[in-house]
Amino acid sequence: MWNVVLLSAAALAVRQRGPRGAIEMGRSALAEARRSGNAEEASNAERVIGLSLRELHDFDGALRHLRSAIRLAEGAGLARTAALARVDLAFALSDTGRHAQALRAIDEALPELHESDVPIARTQRGSVLRCLCRYDEALREYNWAVEAARRTGDELGEARARNNRGLLRACTGGSRAADEDFDRAAALYRELGLELVVADVRWNAGISASRAGDVPRALTMFAEAEREYRRLAVPRPLLLVNRLELLVSVPLLEEARAAADRALAELAEGNLVLGRSESRFHRARIALAEGDLELAATMAALAREDFRREGREAWAAGARHVRLRAAYLSGQRTRRLCAELERVAARLEELGWRVAGLEARVDAALVARDLGDRRRAVAQLEVAALARRRGTAAQRAQGWYAEALRRGLEGDRRGAQSALRRGLVLLDEYRVSLGAAEPRALSGAQGEALALEGLRAAVASGPAASVLTWAESWRAGALRMTPARPPEDPGLADALAELRAVTADLDAALSAGKPTSSLRGRQLRMEQRVRELTRRTSGGAVHRPPSVRELARALGAAALVEYVDHDGELLAVVVAGGRASLHRLGAADAAVREIRLLRFGLHRLVTLPEHLDRAPVRAGAEHAARLLESRLVAPLRRRIADRPLVLAPTGPLAGLPWSVLPSCRGRALVVAPSATVWLRAASSPSAGSGRAVLVAGPRLPAALAEINAVAPLAGESSVLVGEAATVDAVAAAMDGAPLAHVVAHGSFRADNPLFSTLELADGPLAVHDLQRLRTPPERVVLSTCGSSVRPGDELMGFTAALLGLGTRTLVAPVVPVPADRTTPLMVDFHRRLGSGASPAQALVAAQEAHSARGDEEFAAAACFLCFGA
Numbered sequence: 001m002w003n004v005v006l007l008s009a010a011a012l013a014v015r016q017r018g019p020r021g022a023i024e025m026g027r028s029a030l031a032e033a034r035r036s037g038n039a040e041e042a043s044n045a046e047r048v049i050g051l052s053l054r055e056l057h058d059f060d061g062a063l064r065h066l067r068s069a070i071r072l073a074e075g076a077g078l079a080r081t082a083a084l085a086r087v088d089l090a091f092a093l094s095d096t097g098r099h100a101q102a103l104r105a106i107d108e109a110l111p112e113l114h115e116s117d118v119p120i121a122r123t124q125r126g127s128v129l130r131c132l133c134r135y136d137e138a139l140r141e142y143n144w145a146v147e148a149a150r151r152t153g154d155e156l157g158e159a160r161a162r163n164n165r166g167l168l169r170a171c172t173g174g175s176r177a178a179d180e181d182f183d184r185a186a187a188l189y190r191e192l193g194l195e196l197v198v199a200d201v202r203w204n205a206g207i208s209a210s211r212a213g214d215v216p217r218a219l220t221m222f223a224e225a226e227r228e229y230r231r232l233a234v235p236r237p238l239l240l241v242n243r244l245e246l247l248v249s250v251p252l253l254e255e256a257r258a259a260a261d262r263a264l265a266e267l268a269e270g271n272l273v274l275g276r277s278e279s280r281f282h283r284a285r286i287a288l289a290e291g292d293l294e295l296a297a298t299m300a301a302l303a304r305e306d307f308r309r310e311g312r313e314a315w316a317a318g319a320r321h322v323r324l325r326a327a328y329l330s331g332q333r334t335r336r337l338c339a340e341l342e343r344v345a346a347r348l349e350e351l352g353w354r355v356a357g358l359e360a361r362v363d364a365a366l367v368a369r370d371l372g373d374r375r376r377a378v379a380q381l382e383v384a385a386l387a388r389r390r391g392t393a394a395q396r397a398q399g400w401y402a403e404a405l406r407r408g409l410e411g412d413r414r415g416a417q418s419a420l421r422r423g424l425v426l427l428d429e430y431r432v433s434l435g436a437a438e439p440r441a442l443s444g445a446q447g448e449a450l451a452l453e454g455l456r457a458a459v460a461s462g463p464a465a466s467v468l469t470w471a472e473s474w475r476a477g478a479l480r481m482t483p484a485r486p487p488e489d490p491g492l493a494d495a496l497a498e499l500r501a502v503t504a505d506l507d508a509a510l511s512a513g514k515p516t517s518s519l520r521g522r523q524l525r526m527e528q529r530v531r532e533l534t535r536r537t538s539g540g541a542v543h544r545p546p547s548v549r550e551l552a553r554a555l556g557a558a559a560l561v562e563y564v565d566h567d568g569e570l571l572a573v574v575v576a577g578g579r580a581s582l583h584r585l586g587a588a589d590a591a592v593r594e595i596r597l598l599r600f601g602l603h604r605l606v607t608l609p610e611h612l613d614r615a616p617v618r619a620g621a622e623h624a625a626r627l628l629e630s631r632l633v634a635p636l637r638r639r640i641a642d643r644p645l646v647l648a649p650t651g652p653l654a655g656l657p658w659s660v661l662p663s664c665r666g667r668a669l670v671v672a673p674s675a676t677v678w679l680r681a682a683s684s685p686s687a688g689s690g691r692a693v694l695v696a697g698p699r700l701p702a703a704l705a706e707i708n709a710v711a712p713l714a715g716e717s718s719v720l721v722g723e724a725a726t727v728d729a730v731a732a733a734m735d736g737a738p739l740a741h742v743v744a745h746g747s748f749r750a751d752n753p754l755f756s757t758l759e760l761a762d763g764p765l766a767v768h769d770l771q772r773l774r775t776p777p778e779r780v781v782l783s784t785c786g787s788s789v790r791p792g793d794e795l796m797g798f799t800a801a802l803l804g805l806g807t808r809t810l811v812a813p814v815v816p817v818p819a820d821r822t823t824p825l826m827v828d829f830h831r832r833l834g835s836g837a838s839p840a841q842a843l844v845a846a847q848e849a850h851s852a853r854g855d856e857e858f859a860a861a862a863c864f865l866c867f868g869a
Helices: 004-017 019-036 039-055 059-075 079-095 099-112 115-131 135-152 155-171 175-191 195-211 215-231 237-249 253-266 273-290 293-310 313-329 335-351 354-370 374-389 393-409 413-434 437-461 464-472 490-512 517-536 548-555 588-607 615-640 675-683 701-713 727-734 798-805 823-834 839-851 855-862
Strands: 559-566 569-576 579-587 645-648 669-671 692-696 717-720 739-743 757-760 763-766 779-782 787-790 794-797 809-813 864-868
Touching: 019 039, 039 059, 039 079, 059 079, 079 099, 079 115, 099 115, 115 135, 115 155, 135 155, 155 175, 155 195, 175 195, 195 215, 195 237, 215 237, 237 253, 237 273, 253 273, 273 293, 273 313, 293 313, 313 335, 313 354, 335 354, 335 374, 354 374, 354 393, 374 393, 374 413, 393 413, 393 437, 413 437, 437 464, 437 559, 464 559, 464 569, 464 579, 464 675, 548 559, 548 569, 548 579, 548 675, 559 615, 559 675, 569 588, 569 615, 579 588, 579 615, 588 615, 588 855, 615 855, 645 675, 669 839, 675 864, 692 701, 692 727, 701 717, 701 739, 701 823, 717 727, 727 739, 727 763, 798 809, 798 864, 809 839, 823 839, 823 855, 839 855, 839 864
Parallel strands: 559 645, 645 669, 669 864, 692 717, 692 739, 739 779, 779 809
Antiparallel strands: 559 569, 569 579, 757 763, 787 794, 809 864
16 A cells, blocks of 8 residues: 555656656555545545646646645645645646636645745745746745755755746846756756756756857757657657747747747647647748748738637737738738738737837838828838837837838938938947847848848949948948957846846746836846946947948958849949949849859869769859859959959858859959958958967868878977867867868758857867857868858858957868868968968969869869958
């Protein structure tokens, strides 16, 4: 026969190792207790079943069994047993959003509990208070529970209180203190053998990391928790929603799309309707961002129906806005659409979703403008423009965009340009405050509407200098900022964490229809605090777009060509001989097709088996190169002549191996994400003397051969090969080095470029590891990985990370090249570099010599570019 002690252990321990087994144990105990008439054991057995069902997300079943436990105990006059069941009932009530009922249950239970029971009850009370955003009260409950558990040696009670307190601290911006609580809670749970709760701690640590802006760590924590849940066969579908929200907010669209589709598949059955509806909403937003407007409208309509059934008005209005925006972006222009956008804008603003409301109001104005109803458009823009004076940075930037459109409609061109610049300055300040390179880069899309409006006006009016300035105002904005490293100022780190936390709380309060005025005030205060602290640090500066005069002075005899994709048309701004000129080059799509053919041909040339004829493949590559020459360079020939070139390609041209174009062969050229980034690199001081770093990764025999061949030419150097080439050793050696040459397997993540890695002896060196360097290497040669472009012409990957940190020059391929094909080229490059040639001169000379040796050598050499200065 089961006894109370064993049942209590089952309730508190067995369910946290395996809830399915605990349910069977509880049912057996319940049957035995009923046969013997033991009400206390029957009540405890019902608790086991109820708590285990809660772990499996069967909340209806959990509530039913926990209420039965209370009735059985009360019927037998067992006050303490009934009180313990009430505490457990509060757990399940809180899960289902009935927080007031949960607090009443705990308050009823507390007078009947023994002293040893109170820490668990106080911990649970703190959790309910946290859900109600009553953070100070919740913290007092957790602090009391932690100290009480430590005094009595109650390891389980301490672990539970610390886990919950860690989540609270994450919500209020104390990420470092939160991590300390999570680490201690996980250690205690491991000692107790409670594997399921260790996974819960990892999940909470992921939430903490996401609020602190540490996206890689958050995703790692979520992945570890998910592996444990799957191993233990315990569903945690809301983890999918947490991860999805994080990916959408960054946004990492490719990864978010996969996460949304998976969440929808796994939430198709069961009673987690809130997670399913939110997943549909996020899937609609992803489709909208990716241009799949039909899917966006379909998913938004389904989400809206779900939200309306659930009584979630704010979410329903948000879903309606996504559907209407999809209609607007698809080209629909009707008075009905205009009226619907006006209504949803008013509703979103009423419900507190102000940024979405502003966006809907501006869309309504643009529909009215396109319909010729100027008066209606101006009326909507006047209302939206009021946001420029108050609110968050995102709201004020949207307000300045509306003001610019209003001024433009009223013929005030100079005023419109001024308003657009004000909005972009606000967004630059906001991006600096984010404090992490990934959100900085991906938030470039937020300023695209502002910059494109300015660019349209500049193109229409004609001055090349103005076109260049507007193109530079949003291009590669993350790389125009000082390096993004973890804040060394503890006050700034805490302020950033608190800002992220209060923003997340505000979003949650808006979604739940709760009051938000105090949270909004706190958010504005924290934004101001972050701005103040950022200005005091050495970081946080944004390099403004340079003037034509500044560029001409730095260029000397060289020419700069900045390519711009303007509404599907390619433009080029050339700065040479002290002046700027604007050139129209035709449709961008045609160039994209030819670049694909060229890249395919070069890759085939270096990978075809020896016995196959390469002549047709080379002929195809040469033909594509000639077409690109005629489209991209020939129209500029009179301006650029035979000058050395600085090329700043727009996104569609980012993967072009420029050195294979006929007029670029034998010409020294460098590629930069933008004119601003190039000027910064060209103006930065030399690192001076120091040891070069030569690295060979594992599982790549050609890497060791290349490093051994390059070493005699690199001067005094640190050679890290074999087991010595660890992540820490390589990162430490690269810090401040004049030159780093790395040959290793590369893994490029197209879905998330900042998770691209180089394989070293003890694991991957990621882009995030490079961002922790105090002083980046002055020159870098990478044989294995290139870059990617994101919204706002944001170059990402290893190339972008190093240029953003301050590396002056980087040599890398834009088409994958087998390592055994690169050694002769790299040896020749280093020989010329050692003789005093600049990196661009050394590379082009080595390419010319290498190309004459055969088709494979021609292709391998053509794939490399010199980035930076």
